[in-house]
Amino acid sequence: MSSAAASVTACRHLVRLRQTGESYDCTESETLLQGMVRLGRKGIPVGCVNGGCGVCKISVCVGSVRKVGAMSRAHVSAEEEARGVCLACRVSPLQCVEVEVVGKLKKALGFQWGAGASFRSGPADETNQSQGDMK
Numbered sequence: 001m002s003s004a005a006a007s008v009t010a011c012r013h014l015v016r017l018r019q020t021g022e023s024y025d026c027t028e029s030e031t032l033l034q035g036m037v038r039l040g041r042k043g044i045p046v047g048c049v050n051g052g053c054g055v056c057k058i059s060v061c062v063g064s065v066r067k068v069g070a071m072s073r074a075h076v077s078a079e080e081e082a083r084g085v086c087l088a089c090r091v092s093p094l095q096c097v098e099v100e101v102v103g104k105l106k107k108a109l110g111f112q113w114g115a116g117a118s119f120r121s122g123p124a125d126e127t128n129q130s131q132g133d134m135k
């Protein structure tokens with residue numbers, strides 16, 4: 001209701017997907033996944049949008065996010081969370097962030113961001129992110 005609160009919710013930050021180099025704007029009042037879907041973008045797999053399926057699992061490589069909902073330990077362990085791993089449907093950006101998809105669907109990254117966007121290959125190195133513990 002206050003103007004201060006309104007200005008906070010209007011803050012936008014750039015979200016960059018490391019695998020493709022593509023980016024989109026996301027406000028502090030929406031989750032990283034909501035911001036992507038709002039713009040009709042793809043890149044982070046979308047599932048339940050409620051923290052239950054784990055397909056939107058990402059690692060925050062640069063920047064910081066705020067947790068806006070519970071993350072199931074079946075999908076993100078306390079150790080992973082301490083390393084910046086989270087569910088894109090349960091966090092909002094606090095600043096510009098760079099993320100990497102690490103969930104079980106990361107290889108299904110079918111990139112269709114923006115009409116006519118040029119797709120470029122991300123870093124070929126996808127080591128050390130395979131958790132293999134999705135249950």
Ligand code: FES
Binds near residue numbers: 047050054090
């Ligand atoms: S979309 Fe299901 S946990 Fe995020």
